[in-house]
Amino acid sequence: MSLKIHRRAVLAGTMLGGAASLVPALAQAADTPATPLSRLFDQLVQAQLRRSPESATSLGLDTGANADLRAKLSDQSAAGIAAAKVQTRAELAQLAAIDRAGLSSAERIDLDCVIYTRRSAAAVQAFDFGGTSYGPSPYVVSQLSGAYQSVPDFLDTKHRIETKGDADAYLQRLQAFAEQIDANTARMRHDAGVGVVAPDFILDLALDQMTKTRQPGSEALVVQSLVRRAAAKGLGESYGRDAARIYDAAVLPALDRQIAATRDLRRTATHDAGVWKLKEGAAFYPAALNATTTTNLSPDEVHRFGLDHAKMLSAQLDTLLRKQGYSKGSIGARMAALYTNPDQLYPNTDAGKREAIAYCNDRLAAIRAKLPSVFERMPPYGFEVRRVPAQTEAGAAAAFAQPPAIGGSRPGLVYFNLKDSADWPKFCLATTVYHEGLPGHQMESGLALSNTRLPLIRKMTSFSGYGEGWALYAEQLADEIGMYDDDPLGRLGYLKFQLFRANRCVVDTGIHHLRWTREQAIRHFIDAEGEAEGFATREVERYCVNPGQAASYKLGHSVFVDIRERAKAKMGTAFDLKAYHAAVLAYGRVPLDMLREIGDAWIAKG
Structure with a gap:
């Protein structure tokens, strides 16, 4: 079985997830x-x-x-x-x-x-249509966009309930939730009027989620969340009753109106997957590609980039697979076979899952001990790997990071979703630890959070190309400093995920620029790298509503590598890896074209 990784532009998510700890930074700024x-x-x-x-x-x-x-x-x-x-x-x-x-x-x-x-x-x-998800989206409501799917989780996990004032504010937000749903529905109708309607399969996904969300107030997540937390704080039972009343009187009718509008659109929706079908699609896609990758590359250039890198990585995988006895069939077929190797599977039991997490923490500790040899500064935080709690496994991402508290009261965390241990064969774990943890997202975000020079507005800003590009570079760095010297299958896992990011460039541009069908895009992932059909399907459907974002990972990685290789070529034996890392991390998250300028200036000084 393939991994079910739904990595977000992690830095955007982690900044929001842990940014309550940024409040002290405001007080510090007052002294400046x-x-x-x-x-x-x-x-x-x-x-x-x-x-x-x-x-x-x-x-x-x-x-x-x-x-x-x-x-x-x-x-x-x-x-x-x-x-x-x-x-x-x-x-x-x-x-x-x-x-x-x-x-x-x-x-x-x-x-x-x-x-x-x-x-x-x-x-x-x-462009007078659309909304946002992981980035610009042509569709205000989809399986990944719209208040109906974002607000319940926000209220449940982000809105604090400590006092009666907090609970009163929650009730006001519950009323506003209904207003947001209606606003989204109005935007859907407006967009349909200018020819912007999501593909039929996207509307099917959204309708499935909407109908599951449509529950009586007494059973709704947003009501039960307030009931549970108000009781824990001794605030009485009235808040639960009031929340259920608001939900039944305002939220459910708004949701019913949105379901009806979505069903109306579904009747005439087409199966075309890409934004090319839209009247302004030929202009929207380059704008979305630029917004998410922070480069000025054309769709054709991104597609060719992906193909070239996929070819190179496939050749490397072929050599390593042959050394491990996997010599027959395509790269995809051989990788699929490796996923079923019983030696690489942890038992799907609590004990087996504890063993997997222990292995991940061992890898995190092992690489942390090596990092001072290649970095001038280390984040002043603790880091650890944990299992996603069993009660939230069903809806949680496969792997994700949460940053440390800026004062160090909470460590930086990497979570693995082990609902099914077969989703995480051992050879795939280490490279993901290095991507999400050290020297990846936790390293980069930890250095940014502890950078006293960066103003708050910069700490609130994220660029997917930079953040995900650094995390992929971190996976490469782990290989270069010897983390796979005694783990050849782990190196296969690392290269497999590099190939996955290259194919994202191919598939995203294929869908939105070259007019690939949904099915053609899914088949590309299956044939090229052995992805399970379910995983490939979810990936493709994500790209359909988030044009361009999937290309940011490998494009960002290429910029970090290019700066380093040009510096090596000019400086020769004087090249200092620590100094390189300090140079590209010194200014926090920046657009990729700006990162290249920073690199050029550093190389010129060297």
Whole structure:
């Protein structure tokens, strides 16, 4: 069985997941003399929080002057969308007015990063349709986008319940949830009017999830969450009754209206998978590709890049597979056979799962001991691997990271979903530890969180190409410093996941630019690397609603590697791997084109 990995643009998720710990950073910033740039950044952060109360809560910043945000959700109505566009243009004008002459090189990078985010937003906002998921999405409602699927989890896991005030705010947000659903439904109808309708199979997925969400108030997750947590704090039973009343009177009718609208669209929806079918699809896809990869590569260039790297990686896998006795059949067929090797499977029992987690923590400890030899600075945090709790395994991602608390009160965590141990054969575990943990996401995010120079607005900003590119580079670095010297199957796992990211570039551009069918895209994953059909299907359906994002991983990796190889070529024996890592990590997360400029400047100095 293939892995069921649904890795997000992890840094975006981890910043929100652990950013309550960023609050102390605001106090630290108060001791720093204000400048026009820092004052503007503070204003932009405040405006961003006011536009997105959900972010304020996730960041732990719904306090003080922003305490009212605890009872609100973002405005997703037509008026709210229009206001966001006006705000983006206004912020671009404010940023352009900053006098660059007096800025340090680091401040210019900070400014350029923030300008980049607003320009990218403006480019996507120019299209009068769609919403967001892992990035720009042409569809406001899908299996991965829309309030119906995001708000219940947000209220359950992010909205704190400590006091009656918190519970009162929860009830207000529950009412706002119904308003968001209706706003999304109105946007769906608007988009359909300009010819933007999700593929039939995407609407089927959304309808399946909507109907499962449609429960009586007494059984709904958002109601039961408040009942449970209010009782734990001794707040009485009235909150549960009030929540059920709001849910039945407001949320369910709104959800019914959305289900009806989705069914109407489903009757005439086509099976075409890519955005090429949309009137503005030929322009939307490059804009989405640029927004998520932070490069200016064309779809054709990304497709060719993916094919070239997949060919190279397949050749490397072929050599290693033959050495392990897997010599017959395609790369995909041989990798599929390796997944069934009983020597690589942990028992699907609690004891077997504890053994798998122990192995992961052993790999994390082993590589951490080696990292001071290749990094000038280590994150001042603890890190560990845990199993996803059994009660949440069914809906959780296969592997993900959560950052440490900035003060170190909570370690950085890597979670593996071991609902079925066969999803995680041993040879696939180590490279995922290095990607999600050290020296991957936990290393990069830990260094960014502890970087006292970075302003808060930069710590709130994530670029998928940089974050995922670094994590893939970290997998390569693990191989280079000897983590697979006595683990040839582990090296196969590492190369297999590199191949997977190369094929993402091929498949994403195939769907949206070359007009591949859903079935053609699924078959490519199965034939090229031995993916299970279910996993390949979920991946392809994700790309259909998140154009471009899947290409950011391997493209980002290539930039990190290119900078390093050019530095080696110029510096020769003077090349210092520690200095290279310090150079590319020094400024936090940046767009890939900017990362290349940073690398060029560092190489020129060397």
